[in-house]
Amino acid sequence: MKAPRILFVTGEYPPMQGGVADYTRELSRALVGLGHEVGVLTSVGASQAPDEPSITLFPQIARWDWRLWANLDRLIEHWQADVVHIQYQTAAFGMHPAINLWPTWTNQTKALTAVTFHDLLRPYLFPKAHWLGLRRGMTHTLARGVDLAITTNPEDSAALRPRRPDLIEIPIGSNIPCAPPPNFDREPWRARLGLPAKAAVLCYFGFLNASKGGELLADVLAGLVGRGIDAHLLMIGGRVGASDPTNHAYLQQVEARIAAAGLAGRVHWTGHVPGPEVSAAFLASDLCLLPYADGVSYRRGSFMAALAHGMPILTTPPAVPYPDLIDGETLLLAPPDAAALTAAAHRILSDADRRRGLGETARRLSERFTWPAIAAATLAAYRAAPHV
Structure with missing residues (x-):
């Protein structure tokens, strides 16, 4: 049987910075490694990397508005995709509902259609649309369509x-192995990063x-x-991503608090x-602190990267039970409260x-x-999904 030709649709792709960009690239590479043809329809800010010529990139979308429908339909027909798989993150699609409505309103393809929800944030429609439940309905429409x-x-x-009883759950992986x-040595890397040799590094x-x-x-x-600890904080990676402009304002708040x-x-x-x-910075640190306001989750690429690097992790309790995340065994959990997190960090840094x-x-x-x-x-x- 011929391996299906898979077209991903994503609002961001490297060198654009963002978790969904990296996720799509890593999944594409893995699928190519299994013998599949993979294409990616994405924003004009993306570009082909020299080490991934086997991924066919279509960096065609300047704005993710209603014009997407015709562009996507033409590409599916031209490239003869067997699977069209949306990597959904609301902000990456400009908060516009066009991608949410495409499967239901305009899709004429015979391809199997799929979506991976990287978040459930609601797209913008018009003022007060949330009062009518319309914004939530856009997410449900995509899930059902x-x-x-x-x-x-x-x-x-x-x-x-x-809304979708037959959904499948597939956790993400670490975008950073x-x-x-070569020849990594912790102490010289600490010096290179400006970290004192004996400091406690979060x-x-x-x-x-x-x-x-x-x-x-x-x-x-x-x-x-x-508390008298010579503690330092190492902020690894870019400060804000490419998709959500509100992140810049929040960064300024954090910088002001530090100052x-x-x-x-x-x-x-x-x-x-x-x-x-990034790996060197993780390994030069003593403790990874991830104080998520809404709790640790497998959708957090930062958490998955910390796991992959074998870091001791201090984070906040998940919103729902995770059998694998056991406080004191897999990681340390403390409520999103400065005093509780400080006390937990102090204990683990001493052991x-x-x-x-x-x-x-x-x-x-x-x-x-x-x-x-x-x-x-x-x-x-894909194989198990019902498709007419």
């Missing part, structure tokens, strides 16, 4: 299952926005310093750096053996979320 609906975590599954530069990975608890990072650092607390000299920003340098044990457990858990396994699960979902 495709042949296959995929979520990445139990929270989103619970929210969507009443644990692969530091790290944070990912873009800043209000859901990720950026202000708590500053508060916990201040609390540790107030007001007199912590600027203790906060170190790597900026956007290649994957091996190197416990940090080592948590890191080993985290790395073992991450082995469940490899890209070949995610690609295989995605293909199995």
Whole structure:
């Protein structure tokens, strides 16, 4: 049987910065490795990387508005896609509902249609549309309109299952493999990053926005310093992504909080750096602090990357139970409160053996979320999906 030709539709793709961009690239690479042809329809800011010529990139979309319908229909027919798979993140599609309505209103293709929900944020329609339930309805319309609906975590599954009982859950993987530069040595890398050799180094990975608890990072650092600990915070990666302009305002709030607390000299920003340098920054740190406002989740690429690097992780409790995430065994959990997080960070920073044990457990858990396994699960979902 001929392997299906798969067309991904995503609002962002490298070198655009964003978790969905990296996810789509990694899944595409894994599917190509399994013998499939993969195309990607995306924004004009994307470009082909020299090391992935086997992925056919269509960086054609300047604005994700109603013109998308005709563009997508033409491409499906021209490229003869067997599967059209939307990688859905509301902000990456400009908060516009065109992509939500395409499967129901204009899709004439014989291809199997699928969507992976990377979040359930609602697109913008018009003022006060949320009062009528219309914005929520756009998400439900997309979920019902495709042949296959995929979520990445139990929270989103619970929210969507009443509308789409046959949805499939496939967690994401780490966009950053644990692969530091050759001959990595922790102490020289600390010096290169401006970190004192004996300091207690917290790290944070990912873009800043209000859901990720950026202000708590500053508060916990201040609390540790107030307890007499020579603590530093290493901010790994770019500060804000390409999709959501509100992130810039939130970044300014976090920076102001750091400055007001007199912590600027203790906060170190790597900026956007290649994957091996991200790995080196993780491995140069003592504890990964991820104070999500809405709780840890498998949809968080920053969390999955921390697992893959075998980091001891301090984060906030998930919104729904996760059997694999056991407080004190897989990771440490504390409520999104500065005092509670500071106390937990102080305890674990004082116990190197416990940090080592948590890191080993985290790395073992991450082995469940490899890209070949995610690609295989995605293909199995395609095969099982009902399609007329």
